[in-house]
Amino acid sequence: MSNYFFEVLRPGINTTFQDKGRFHMQHLGVAPGGCMDLDLLSIANALVGNSLDEGVLEFAYQGPLLKLVKGKIKIAITGDVFFQIIKSEKEKINGECNRTYVLDDGDQIDILATKQSAYGYMALEGGFNIKPFCKSVSILSRAQIGPNEGKKIQTNDKIDIKMNSENKKNFFTKIQKKNKNIIRVLKGPQYDYFSTESQKDFFCKEYKISNLTDRMGMRLEGAVMKNIVSANIRSEGITKGAIQVPADGQPIILLTDYPTIGGYPKIANIASVDYNLLIQKTPGEKILFKLIELREAEQLYKEHLNSISEIIKNIKEIN
Amino acid sequence: MFKKLNNIGDCGIACDFGDEVNREINTNVIKLFHHVRKEVLKGNLNGILNYTPSYNKLIINFDLKKINSSKIINFLESVDFSKLNLSQNSKKWTIPVCYEFEMDLENMSKKLKMSKGEIINIHLNTDFFVYMVGFIPGHPFMGDLNSKLFLNRLKTPRVKIPPGSVGIVEKFCNIYPYESPGGWNIIGRTPTKLFNKQNETNPCLLSPGDLVKFKLISKEEFKILANE
Numbered sequence: 001m002s003n004y005f006f007e008v009l010r011p012g013i014n015t016t017f018q019d020k021g022r023f024h025m026q027h028l029g030v031a032p033g034g035c036m037d038l039d040l041l042s043i044a045n046a047l048v049g050n051s052l053d054e055g056v057l058e059f060a061y062q063g064p065l066l067k068l069v070k071g072k073i074k075i076a077i078t079g080d081v082f083f084q085i086i087k088s089e090k091e092k093i094n095g096e097c098n099r100t101y102v103l104d105d106g107d108q109i110d111i112l113a114t115k116q117s118a119y120g121y122m123a124l125e126g127g128f129n130i131k132p133f134c135k136s137v138s139i140l141s142r143a144q145i146g147p148n149e150g151k152k153i154q155t156n157d158k159i160d161i162k163m164n165s166e167n168k169k170n171f172f173t174k175i176q177k178k179n180k181n182i183i184r185v186l187k188g189p190q191y192d193y194f195s196t197e198s199q200k201d202f203f204c205k206e207y208k209i210s211n212l213t214d215r216m217g218m219r220l221e222g223a224v225m226k227n228i229v230s231a232n233i234r235s236e237g238i239t240k241g242a243i244q245v246p247a248d249g250q251p252i253i254l255l256t257d258y259p260t261i262g263g264y265p266k267i268a269n270i271a272s273v274d275y276n277l278l279i280q281k282t283p284g285e286k287i288l289f290k291l292i293e294l295r296e297a298e299q300l301y302k303e304h305l306n307s308i309s310e311i312i313k314n315i316k317e318i319n
Numbered sequence: 320m321f322k323k324l325n326n327i328g329d330c331g332i333a334c335d336f337g338d339e340v341n342r343e344i345n346t347n348v349i350k351l352f353h354h355v356r357k358e359v360l361k362g363n364l365n366g367i368l369n370y371t372p373s374y375n376k377l378i379i380n381f382d383l384k385k386i387n388s389s390k391i392i393n394f395l396e397s398v399d400f401s402k403l404n405l406s407q408n409s410k411k412w413t414i415p416v417c418y419e420f421e422m423d424l425e426n427m428s429k430k431l432k433m434s435k436g437e438i439i440n441i442h443l444n445t446d447f448f449v450y451m452v453g454f455i456p457g458h459p460f461m462g463d464l465n466s467k468l469f470l471n472r473l474k475t476p477r478v479k480i481p482p483g484s485v486g487i488v489e490k491f492c493n494i495y496p497y498e499s500p501g502g503w504n505i506i507g508r509t510p511t512k513l514f515n516k517q518n519e520t521n522p523c524l525l526s527p528g529d530l531v532k533f534k535l536i537s538k539e540e541f542k543i544l545a546n547e
Contacts, residue, residue, distance in 0.1 A: 024359070026369035026380065027352065028523035029453040029496075029514075134519055143456045143497065145516065186328050234340060235451070235460075237371030237378025239331035260453040261373055269328030272383050294388065297329040301383050 004071030006159040012111065014060040014215070015153040017128060017146065020053050022136035026237065026260045030145065033138040036119045036215060036256050037276045039308050040078040044123035046312040047076035047100050047171050054127040055137035057153070060119050060215075061282075063111025064153060068103045074165040075109065076100045079120030080177070080280075083111045099172035099318065100125075102165060117280040125167070129160035140257060142216065170318040173311050181206075181285070183274045184292045184300070188243060190265035193229040198249075201225075202267060206286040207251065213283055215257040220287075224249035225267060235263040241270030241278075255279060273300040320347065320400045326388050327378065334377040334395060342463070345450050348372045349528035350403035351395075355379065364394060372527045373451045374460075409528040414494075416442075416485050416533045417541040420508035422477075427470060427504055439535070441465050442506060447492060447531040452523065457496040457514030459525045464490045476502035483508045485533070510536075510545035 021034025035041040035058055042052040077083055083095040086108040103109065114120050130137050130147035137147050144150030207222035231247040242254045244264035253270060270278055271292055281287060321334040334351060336344050352372040359367045366386030371378045379391060424435045447461035464487060472488050477500060484495045486503025493503060496513040513524050
């Protein structure tokens with residue numbers, strides 16, 4: 001244990017440590033997990049000068065209230081987040097995302113809420129002092145795997161910090177906000193299980209994101225998909241972003257903490273380029289699926305990665 | 320040999336071995352799984368993240384940043400199935416089970432018109448084959464039970480089943496590694512941990528392709544083993 005740590009005064013709704021995920025274990029029933037929004041992981045780490053895969057705190061809707069005990073630490077928050085840095089009762093700074101701040105002993109960071117988005121991230125210079133399980137610090141809370149006994153962050157937890165920041169310079173970058181509601185998908189392995197009319201509806205009627213949405217899946221409400229073959233298939237391995245349709249005909253999108261195998265037919269799969277856009281949508285929002293082909297999806301994803309590299313390249317010092 | 324390869328989204332591939340569920344087909348799936356896994360761990364297919372065998376498919380997930388589907392398809396098409404081996408990768412296990420913790424034997428006995436003892440004997444004398452592991456960590460799907468024990472899922476799944484519970488449905492047997500809801504017919508409980516977080520190099524007891532035989536233990540033995 002190092003001498004510096006954060007004391008958790010309020011944990012937030014769903015605050016966990018995450019990195020890019022835990023791989024080569026899906027055949028044992030372990031989902032990869034990791035940050036819901038992997039772009040924001042990279043950007044947060046780049047801002048504080050870490051390797052892009054360093055573990056961060058992920059929060060959803062309401063984030064934690066943390067008090068720094070001893071030390072000095074540089075942090076960055078990414079996403080679309082409302083937060084304050086509380087130096088003392090009199091001095092509260094409204095935080096800006098996608099830039100760094102240096103916290104001093106006794107400072108509090110109050111991550112009040114994500115704005116029109118679901119997930120936000122906090123990275124620390126040098127990272128958190130947490131124990132990986134099978135090469136990853138991602139918490140899979142359903143299976144209680146990962147640091148913190150695989151549990152979400154709780155009040156009074158102490159979060160160890162690896163180092164004291166010497167470097168007081170601050171940095172920022174700019175991210176263009178995306179507000180579109182069109183989510184591009186590829187045909188799923190059981191696309192032909194659904195009636196022609198349902199296939200048509202799937203791409204021209206909006207779906208509403210329901211309250212039953214978490215790191216594991218997103219339930220949708222909208223046009224009922226009529227299965228004309230079989231409501232069950234032989235259980236098979238799942239891929240992130242698979243859109244499965246159980247017997248009630250309402251699609252469920254399987255997200256980062258997906259069950260490793262599943263037996264419902266899959267009508268489509270989210271294109272990687274739009275995955276982060278999708279998971280930032282909140283219950284009540286509406287989305288429209290658009291069909292694309294594999295080569296286009298690959299090309300679009302390449303362009304997307306280039307745009308993230310640009311954001312990281314454009315990190316500049318604040319004068 | 321697989322019958323066809325399909326893309327799943329832009330970062331997945333399904334190797335489809337046909338629609339049937341039997342040991343022969345699943346053995347081929349698992350042979351390919353071991354082969355892919357070895358190649359990946361050797362560093363030959365950088366970018367492949369996961370390889371998940373099920374009854375009749377192997378699903379490969381990959382990182383589109385590092386590799387794309389055509390490279391993986393080329394690799395899969397060049398695999399020589401005649402050279403793949405299962406036995407050297409498959410382990411044999413004996414798992415203790417205490418039938419005194421059953422929850423459904425009474426009902427099963429009525430439905431199957433068979434005594435509890437007969438049901439237990441069939442279960443004990445079955446050489447199980449691990450078809451796949453998944454849904455949650457360490458959860459095995461094993462077969463094949465004698466068709467005399469053929470039962471459907473419970474009409475109303477239980478909200479809570481204790482960890483270690485051994486259940487059967489159709490020709491399959493499973494073990495619940497965690498306390499969870501579930502609809503299988505529970506015939507006993509094992510003290511053996513199927514997923515052990517303390518063992519980081521090998522946290523999961525059973526792997527696809529392993530062989531399992533159950534051994535009857537008493538409540539007293541269960542308690543001793545559970546405390547080890």
